[in-house]
Amino acid sequence: MDLFQKCQTVLENNRRGNFTIPSPFLYPFQWNWDSGLIAIGLLHFEPENALVELETLFSGQWENGFLPHIIFHNAEKYTTYFPSADYWHSNVSDFAPKRLKTSGITQPAVHGFVLEYILEHDFGKERIARLYDQIVHYHQYLYEYRQHKNTGLVAIWHNWESGMDNSPWWDRALKSISPDLLTDINLRRKDVHEVDDSAHTRPTDDDYKRYIYLVNQLRACNYERVPADFPFQILDPVFNAILVQSNKSLCRIGEKIGKDTSQIESWIKRATDHFSEIHWDENDALFYPYDILENRQIKIHCAGSYIPIFAEIPDNAQMEKLLSHLHSFEDLHLVPSCLPGEAGFEPKNYWRGPIWVHMNWMIWNGLLKYEQYDLAEEIRLGTISLVEQFGSREYFEPFKNTTTTTGYGGKSFSWSSALVIDMLQRNSSAK
Ligand code: 9WN
Numbered sequence: 444m445d446l447f448q449k450c451q452t453v454l455e456n457n458r459r460g461n462f463t464i465p466s467p468f469l470y471p472f473q474w475n476w477d478s479g480l481i482a483i484g485l486l487h488f489e490p491e492n493a494l495v496e497l498e499t500l501f502s503g504q505w506e507n508g509f510l511p512h513i514i515f516h517n518a519e520k521y522t523t524y525f526p527s528a529d530y531w532h533s534n535v536s537d538f539a540p541k542r543l544k545t546s547g548i549t550q551p552a553v554h555g556f557v558l559e560y561i562l563e564h565d566f567g568k569e570r571i572a573r574l575y576d577q578i579v580h581y582h583q584y585l586y587e588y589r590q591h592k593n594t595g596l597v598a599i600w601h602n603w604e605s606g607m608d609n610s611p612w613w614d615r616a617l618k619s620i621s622p623d624l625l626t627d628i629n630l631r632r633k634d635v636h637e638v639d640d641s642a643h644t645r646p647t648d649d650d651y652k653r654y655i656y657l658v659n660q661l662r663a664c665n666y667e668r669v670p671a672d673f674p675f676q677i678l679d680p681v682f683n684a685i686l687v688q689s690n691k692s693l694c695r696i697g698e699k700i701g702k703d704t705s706q707i708e709s710w711i712k713r714a715t716d717h718f719s720e721i722h723w724d725e726n727d728a729l730f731y732p733y734d735i736l737e738n739r740q741i742k743i744h745c746a747g748s749y750i751p752i753f754a755e756i757p758d759n760a761q762m763e764k765l766l767s768h769l770h771s772f773e774d775l776h777l778v779p780s781c782l783p784g785e786a787g788f789e790p791k792n793y794w795r796g797p798i799w800v801h802m803n804w805m806i807w808n809g810l811l812k813y814e815q816y817d818l819a820e821e822i823r824l825g826t827i828s829l830v831e832q833f834g835s836r837e838y839f840e841p842f843k844n845t846t847t848t849t850g851y852g853g854k855s856f857s858w859s860s861a862l863v864i865d866m867l868q869r870n871s872s873a874k
Contacts, residue, residue: 449860501554509584612741679747684751686714728768730748730750
């Protein structure tokens with residue numbers, strides 16, 4: 444079986460009717476940004492299911508436009524995930540769907556740019572237009588509830604909303620929460636039983652206590668608005684760059700299907716006008732998150748520092764500096780979720796060092812837009828080779844030339860498979 448077929452088999456096995464789970468046992472429901480990115484892989488062998496994947500995800504959209512990070516289809520049947528549907532208790536909000544259980548936080552807004560890929564295939568205008576409206580409604584929610592001071596940049600209220608759960612970027616904000624608030628976390632956690640060597644590859648119990656504390660606080664606000672002193676309010680350059688990129692796609696789609704795109708254009712303008720002022724640090728020549736409560740940037744060098752390339756946000760001078768960083772990592776597979784030497788770096792631990800396929804996929808695509816074909820190709824081939832050697836794992840150790848380098852976390856992972864399929868089908872010059 445070649446790599447394409449192996450990855451296709453992973454996706455087929457992870458299919459649960461009209462959606463795809465990220466990985467068996469560890470993540471047995473539908474995840475938000477996973478599904479968007481999985482659709483990109485599905486387009487290469489069963490395009491109809493790519494559209495169905497997004498349609499099913501949006502069946503969990505709330506009436507106020509909010510799009511949850513987990514849709515708990517068949518919640519009763521699968522008990523291998525904590526926090527469960529009942530823990531989230533989404534019906535504390537009147538906006539939540541009555542028939543489906545969901546979480547009460549969101550994830551990066553990949554759906555707009557995914558829909559542009561879907562549009563390359565010949566689906567009826569009606570289905571595309573319906574999804575388009577749903578995506579715009581989700582973005583309206585983000586600007587209405589999450590926008591920071593009319594900057595066009597939106598805040599996340601939980602580290603899980605970034606999708607980069609235990610990134611050192613969130614350490615300082617999370618440290619402000621005492622872990623003593625929940626004592627029985629080790630009895631409740633399921634993830635640690637689903638992966639090997641969880642002590643070194645998954646967040647700690649103290650981390651989890653803080654994650655759950657934030658869930659409890661958000662649930663107490665009915666998952667609507669947070670008080671001014673809410674401990675986690677961060678502008679994430681990854682979340683915001685992805686939103687800009689999706690808005691750019693929505694404008695192009697809107698023109699094709701006859702929609703008024705003026706509101707979307709104004710979102711893009713506002714965000715691009717303020718992006719560098721909030722997220723760029725000229726000294727370090729990197730994009731960083733911004734902690735609203737502390738009124739300052741979080742200066743840790745992570746893969747996320749490069750995701751604005753995907754939305755064509757850096758100007759030429761910024762891009763040159765970003766490229767000189769990317770060219771300097773000799774002993775590393777590109778691009779580690781956190782760079783060695785940074786506070787909080789751990790080579791095997793989840794978002795604290797390992798390589799993630801979907802982050803590389805976004806950086807690869809961004810480099811192509813800036814015509815950086817050689818570096819793009821290095822990232823494409825390097826990513827494919829990690830999956831070829833170690834399988835469709837959730838994440839991979841970043842050091843080259845060690846005998847211990849391998850993959851970690853979930854096995855038979857959907858988005859790793861889907862995006863490797865996309866990388867196999869396109870080289871780095873033909874865009
Ligand atoms: C919480 C499903 C998800 C990804 C995230 C990744 C991980 C969940 C968890 O798995 O997060 O959402 O329980 O650890 O960090 O990016 O969407 O693959």
